[in-house]
Amino acid sequence: MKRLHLGAFEINGVNLTSQGLWAHPDNQTIRYNDLDYWIEIARILEGAGFDFLFFADSYGYPSIGGETPAVAFEQAAEIPKNDPMLLIPALAAATSTLSFAVTTSTTFEAPYANARRFATLDHLTRGRIAWNVVTTTSTVVSDLFGHDRFIPHDERYAIAEEYLQLSYQLFEGSWEDDAVVADKSARVYAHPQKVHRVSHDGAYFSSAGYFNSTPSPQRTPVIFQAGASKAGLAFAARNAEVVFLQGADSGKLRAQVDQLRALAADEGRDPRSITAIAGLSTVVGDSVENAEQKLADYLSYVDADAMRVYFAQMTGVDLTALHPETELSTLTTEQSRTQLTAHRGRTAAEAFADYVGRGGMRDLVLMGTGADIAESMLQLAEETDLDGFNITPYVSPSSYLEFAEHVSPHLRAAGAIEEAPAPATLRSRLSGSDRVPSVHPAARYRSVEVAR
Amino acid sequence: MKRLHLGAFEINGVNLTSQGLWAHPDNQTIRYNDLDYWIEIARILEGAGFDFLFFADSYGYPSIGGETPAVAFEQAAEIPKNDPMLLIPALAAATSTLSFAVTTSTTFEAPYANARRFATLDHLTRGRIAWNVVTTTSTVVSDLFGHDRFIPHDERYAIAEEYLQLSYQLFEGSWEDDAVVADKSARVYAHPQKVHRVSHDGAYFSSAGYFNSTPSPQRTPVIFQAGASKAGLAFAARNAEVVFLQGADSGKLRAQVDQLRALAADEGRDPRSITAIAGLSTVVGDSVENAEQKLADYLSYVDADAMRVYFAQMTGVDLTALHPETELSTLTTEQSRTQLTAHRGRTAAEAFADYVGRGGMRDLVLMGTGADIAESMLQLAEETDLDGFNITPYVSPSSYLEFAEHVSPHLRAAGAIEEAPAPATLRSRLSGSDRVPSVHPAARYRSVEVAR
Numbered sequence: 089m090k091r092l093h094l095g096a097f098e099i100n101g102v103n104l105t106s107q108g109l110w111a112h113p114d115n116q117t118i119r120y121n122d123l124d125y126w127i128e129i130a131r132i133l134e135g136a137g138f139d140f141l142f143f144a145d146s147y148g149y150p151s152i153g154g155e156t157p158a159v160a161f162e163q164a165a166e167i168p169k170n171d172p173m174l175l176i177p178a179l180a181a182a183t184s185t186l187s188f189a190v191t192t193s194t195t196f197e198a199p200y201a202n203a204r205r206f207a208t209l210d211h212l213t214r215g216r217i218a219w220n221v222v223t224t225t226s227t228v229v230s231d232l233f234g235h236d237r238f239i240p241h242d243e244r245y246a247i248a249e250e251y252l253q254l255s256y257q258l259f260e261g262s263w264e265d266d267a268v269v270a271d272k273s274a275r276v277y278a279h280p281q282k283v284h285r286v287s288h289d290g291a292y293f294s295s296a297g298y299f300n301s302t303p304s305p306q307r308t309p310v311i312f313q314a315g316a317s318k319a320g321l322a323f324a325a326r327n328a329e330v331v332f333l334q335g336a337d338s339g340k341l342r343a344q345v346d347q348l349r350a351l352a353a354d355e356g357r358d359p360r361s362i363t364a365i366a367g368l369s370t371v372v373g374d375s376v377e378n379a380e381q382k383l384a385d386y387l388s389y390v391d392a393d394a395m396r397v398y399f400a401q402m403t404g405v406d407l408t409a410l411h412p413e414t415e416l417s418t419l420t421t422e423q424s425r426t427q428l429t430a431h432r433g434r435t436a437a438e439a440f441a442d443y444v445g446r447g448g449m450r451d452l453v454l455m456g457t458g459a460d461i462a463e464s465m466l467q468l469a470e471e472t473d474l475d476g477f478n479i480t481p482y483v484s485p486s487s488y489l490e491f492a493e494h495v496s497p498h499l500r501a502a503g504a505i506e507e508a509p510a511p512a513t514l515r516s517r518l519s520g521s522d523r524v525p526s527v528h529p530a531a532r533y534r535s536v537e538v539a540r
Numbered sequence: 541m542k543r544l545h546l547g548a549f550e551i552n553g554v555n556l557t558s559q560g561l562w563a564h565p566d567n568q569t570i571r572y573n574d575l576d577y578w579i580e581i582a583r584i585l586e587g588a589g590f591d592f593l594f595f596a597d598s599y600g601y602p603s604i605g606g607e608t609p610a611v612a613f614e615q616a617a618e619i620p621k622n623d624p625m626l627l628i629p630a631l632a633a634a635t636s637t638l639s640f641a642v643t644t645s646t647t648f649e650a651p652y653a654n655a656r657r658f659a660t661l662d663h664l665t666r667g668r669i670a671w672n673v674v675t676t677t678s679t680v681v682s683d684l685f686g687h688d689r690f691i692p693h694d695e696r697y698a699i700a701e702e703y704l705q706l707s708y709q710l711f712e713g714s715w716e717d718d719a720v721v722a723d724k725s726a727r728v729y730a731h732p733q734k735v736h737r738v739s740h741d742g743a744y745f746s747s748a749g750y751f752n753s754t755p756s757p758q759r760t761p762v763i764f765q766a767g768a769s770k771a772g773l774a775f776a777a778r779n780a781e782v783v784f785l786q787g788a789d790s791g792k793l794r795a796q797v798d799q800l801r802a803l804a805a806d807e808g809r810d811p812r813s814i815t816a817i818a819g820l821s822t823v824v825g826d827s828v829e830n831a832e833q834k835l836a837d838y839l840s841y842v843d844a845d846a847m848r849v850y851f852a853q854m855t856g857v858d859l860t861a862l863h864p865e866t867e868l869s870t871l872t873t874e875q876s877r878t879q880l881t882a883h884r885g886r887t888a889a890e891a892f893a894d895y896v897g898r899g900g901m902r903d904l905v906l907m908g909t910g911a912d913i914a915e916s917m918l919q920l921a922e923e924t925d926l927d928g929f930n931i932t933p934y935v936s937p938s939s940y941l942e943f944a945e946h947v948s949p950h951l952r953a954a955g956a957i958e959e960a961p962a963p964a965t966l967r968s969r970l971s972g973s974d975r976v977p978s979v980h981p982a983a984r985y986r987s988v989e990v991a992r
Contacts, residue, residue: 118724123664147652149750168730174661198685200599204623208552233652267613278620300622
């Protein structure tokens, strides 16, 4: 039986993809400022056999024509939103096998500071950390950070590629594995000849000196990436260890997975060393009909106007400002293209109706009894060659609780998720090894001998 | 009886001020990568009636003439050192009354990102967070971050002042106190007319847009500052709520406290609204003689060469490279001047011998039984007008454990620390109010009406 990897898709804010759903009586997301809320979720996920809790993030919020529509505040559409990285240490202390993926942007964080944060987290979580690498194109965030220059889409990936090379050098190249001895009787903490200066002088970044953090369990955090553009796929094929795909059609998902593995092979990587996951939402009921009623109730809370401004934030496109017959495939945008790509061949009016009707990017939705859902997940994984799913809840923590109670037992019985996983690093759980494989670009910085 | 405020001085690394002391058998600082170590310490401090756990930090490490001496790695002198901010969420979850102060630099963190991190922490800790504001002059850190420009000492404070003004505006000015209603039945999360754009266009920073975080318990974190230069004192008198002073002579400490309160009064602030604390180390024994023996044992682990490179990192001055008869007061430096100021009137040779002999900046050291130490602390507080002490341990957690067992009971009996404090924000614990007083510069950004 194929082993499935399960993640939970979260944001440190009030709505996920379905703007307005915060107001559902079963939804407790307005507790997002409360550590106890997150600890409760992390423990449910660990009990349900999840591999990781994934946090999306950005500093941005909706803005259309330079204005933030009132509905964004009324429905908490991407504003407010707190820093998710700061949840992780508390959740790590409350769990032992659950891992954590967190998003930071190569456009707005200083590489040295970002690498030190991830190395610190890799130590504190004992290797249960992943970095979801994103590039940012947002005039909102540029304005918040006082940056003058708007960076075009493809150049962002060139910046990200250089950012990763510098980060890899910090993670892998400064301290040799056996540099730290912490030998009290010899009074030697580390061997100086095994600690090396990093030196990077590139087109976008420069850095010279020693890394602050000693070798952590995984060294380089597990690299996550999402992004369906050509530049995004090429970046993922070179660097990503977990790729988050989107789509509702199993044939198209299969094509994406195949393409990604082929591109990875072209880069000299084992195509199976990439863990391909897709977004999935589940609704458990006594029957399919009962689950459909639950879903209809959830979606009745979705606010169409809030969905409009949220879509505009994600894509740069205000669907209701277009002529309804505009074909979306005729549009180009500098922002995230994934959600536009998903609407290829649709008119603006069709896309908006569909988007609101599904409560945002809910690519795969499974409804029924726990047994139905587990069976469908296994079948989907077979058809698509996906390695797992990132579960996006409708209501939290209820959606997780019902998954834990009704779906996980069937996945366990089928041998698709482990009965009681032992504490391990995330990379080991995904691929059997704590460290990046020798063909990964991070590995080339190991044991670099640079004069001190 | 005067109420004393107690802090613990820490670093997320292997040595505090006494380089080499990591190797003492009772010292467990090499466990710094382990969350359990820090949770243990936080619980000891909370039990001992401490107000806060303070984390010093910098991205820097020793460098003399562009080279990092081997002894820095051998004795872990300021390298390695992990990000301390990422400890706090886990420690907040493990405690209920202990607060946390953490250092970030106005030279190297983006103001918007830094403010969002502190607002997130203020939410997650329920108002138990303080920001120790530092400016950085370090070619080591400039090189790590790829910054071209070396910023002179006094200009750093001009940058810091502007940085704080922008931060205050984000903390206090974007969301009105009652902007968030989270009313599910009305389906209104926040009132748009009560959320305001921040707009700052200054000499060093610009930022325009909304803050991501809703009003947190304290809004502006409690502002800590240390720094004995003229520019540093002026900055503290305007902005600081807790000032960390250094010195071993109670008369000189009294003069510093008086000067600081007078400067604060000149700024229109209540001179007693500044909590003045000084560094203090304690060694508990059955008798003074027994405690002195313990201290001699600790100091026997201090490595003189590591102390030399550590002093050079802090001050920019390599004491052993100077002619031994050089008077330190003849030197000027762009780096932290506090430690040089402490050696005024001494030759380089005298200063170095004294510095190594005390294991670094150990300004006030009290030895004896718990009752002796408690009595001396109360007497010092009377003589100096200090409001409390930042306890720097020799060995961890032993120094904290002996303080909790032998000193705290006497302070409690004397009414100097609370028997069982109720959960409260740090600011409330220090000054009786959750929010900055109306005369604090942060308060001027409250209810700023800027067109949305």
